Amino acid sequence: MNSLPNDSDKRMIPKDQIDSPSIEEGNSSGSLNGGNQVLKKGPWTSAEDAILVDYVKKHGEGNWNAVQKHTGLSRCGKSCRLRWANHLRPNLKKGAFTPEEEQLIIELHAKMGNKWARMAAYLPGRTDNEIKNYWNTRIKRRQRAGLPLYPPNICYQVSCENQQSNHSSDYSYNEKQPDEFLQGGNLDIPDIVFDNYTNNGSLSYAPSFPDIAVSSILSHRFGFQNYALPNPPVCCVERPVETEHVVPASNGTVNGGCPRLDNVIFEPSGKMQESFGLSCLYDPDSSSDSLAHHGGAIPGSCASLNDTFSASSLIPGTLKLELPSLQYTETDSNSWLACSSTPFDLVNTYVKSPPTASLQTDCVSPRKSGLLEALLHEAHVLSSAKKEPSEKISISFITPAELADGPKLSINDLKLVEHKDPVSPLGRSAAFVFNDGTPLISGNLLDEFPHPLAPSNLDSILVDAEHVSSPNLGEQDISHCRDSFRPDALLGSAWLENSSQNAIDHSVFNDAISILLGQDMCNEYKPVPAETSSGVMQGFGLDSYPWNNMPSACQMP
């Protein structure tokens, strides 16, 4: 293995320079190393690769700065490490990403953001650089096409997963590297997560990484690509009570020809856009630009729009735009605190009960990473705070041990824990629940994985959920609510086809956003009135919500 022909040599180096002494000596480009030797830059040659491989064979990885000393290679340690990690180390998987890998990347990015190295840990044989390049390419491609970075259901999956994990084990399971999960027995393995996710013994798929497994199962069950996720029944239950207060325009006017606003606007991540036709029929082939998309649920989409709800106006702070819209600057706790993917609880909390300074200061990110889960976590915290304003918010990072310690939990905590009861239908994520009621789309690449819940559970789950959260709701409401969140109802209902009603919807939509964002932000976000109504999605299609029509805070850099 003295010579490792590699693509980069062929691609990056002019033929006349390959293995040429001048390049080896780095006299065309390079930097001095301690004033002694010029370190070469630029593409690696096969000879250099061979030297490096030989060195690593003998000495192992690490101590990269010693490579130059031991081998005479005119490369800095950094460059050696990079070359090894990205091209020379064994078991590297070359070639295009498989659809499975692409989906995983999307999910991981929705959860982690630009944590390429961490993502790479979940993709054996792939490097952070590869993933990063792939994602950057994807961003460009989809932005150019006006497509959302994340399929709405991915956003929602993340939302649901984190609503579970945040309250049961938000003890930084995301910080765990895969190998840590594999090793098991670690102090802070999120038992609750495992309980929830493995309760039905359904983790044959990717059992190593609970978060990923669930995510994948969710996407699998939902048929990942074809439907925007319907609303979770749990959310559906609580919404009517609160949002009617939140959005004055939602009474009467809205209910006439379209879903009640409270069924439309204040959805957890992504749903708002979806309800307004911002979501898309998602093509699993993320590399393809021929998505049958219909909207710009910007990746943030799911989040981008939502981000602006709170970040820009309710709580001052800057968004770190290079982050996926699902995420926010790590250093600005206010931002990430505020920029949720708009779980309705959070929105309502802000509208009805703006967070106090003390509250904010108490809210320390569980992962200090500004990730969606943290946002969702805070959403619940704030929601709890709203209901118990006098109670000191003890956030939350409920460790598994704390969970086991019932008496230590606050009332709010207990409530949340109750909802996470693994044996209760509510203990499952809403997506989980709904997936069972959603016909699988053929061709789902994950179809081979069985689902733990039988579809017949749906009704009981829904009723149970609503009973628990909103006992006053009548059966009619339940039925209405449930039906309202069916994809066909969301995407194909008459109100979407009624252009005049669409105008009303936009007005209501703007009203709502005005309330949430303040007028300035609302002015920035001007949905283009739907001009056609020939197609179900057309009226609210991408044209109405182009990328460049999003608030500036939502724009990709």
Added chain:
DNA sequence: AATATGCCCAACCGCGCAGGC
């Protein structure tokens, strides 16, 4: 066929963190 444009990706750069001294 020639040129322009965009895409892909390897490599570099700057920064931050952790450990050792």
Added chain:
DNA sequence: TGCCTGCGCGGTTGGGCATAT
């Protein structure tokens, strides 16, 4: 305690290739 070094990560750059005009 502060400095140095090694290392890793994320962002950016730039060259080659593919496609469009």
